[in-house]
Amino acid sequence: MILDTKEVTKRFGGLTAVNQVSMQIEEGEIFGLIGPNGAGKTTFLNSIAGKFPPTSGKVFFLGEETTGLPAEVMCKRGLARTFQIPRPFPKMTVLENVKVGAVFGPSAHGLKSAELRAQEALEFVEFNLPIDTPASQLNAVQLKRIDLARAISCQPKLLLLDELASGLTPGELDSMMALIKRIRDDGVTIIAIEHIMRVIKGICDEVMVIEYGTTIAEGTPDEVLNNPKVIEAYLGEEEVPNAGA
Incomplete structure (x- = not known):
């Protein structure tokens, strides 16, 4: 296992942005992280990557506890990321x-x-x-x-991608998905925040859904995208006919 988070929580004053999120990532996976805007996805990755420490909970990377280590140390240990902007x-x-x-x-x-x-x-x-x-x-x-x-x-050993596919044309999406798979094939494990379901279904082995900072579903893309809780909270009824496509 390359990454193991145990009940990671991040609070900003009275706001709980991430609430006891646990995640286990195996080496070689492409793991999708989805949810509504403001759900806490990027804050969760920031807590893993060292932008700021979690308020509580623990992070283990490559078998060692890395909770609260700063970003430059995490980079030296083999974690890299892209940014939404x-x-x-x-x-x-x-x-x-x-x-x-x-x-x-x-x-x-x-x-x-x-x-x-x-x-x-x-x-x-x-x-x-x-x-x-x-x-x-x-x-x-x-x-x-x-x-x-x-x-x-x-x-890196672990690469965090934050909405890398946003703003791309359909042709550019195909190229980017192929590129992400090539990175994985080179031995890099990937966590990808994404809103484009075509990308999630096209590249991810497992998917987690976060709403209001809390995990509401986890599984394969088909399992998650057909989950009634996910449809209600995030996808909307119009997505149901295409969720398993």
């Missing part, structure tokens, strides 16, 4: 942005090897602009590609 260094080039991830990864060996890994990561995600392009000149889809390249340049 990529925030690159706008005055730096594409290559320089991706190289940042390689420098801070678990097996960084200086700037030269980091640059080589950054170039390999950009090739892997099929980034199709010159690598000396300033990040400020990229559109939203291109920014998602370099955000993903920066994450995989860390050479």
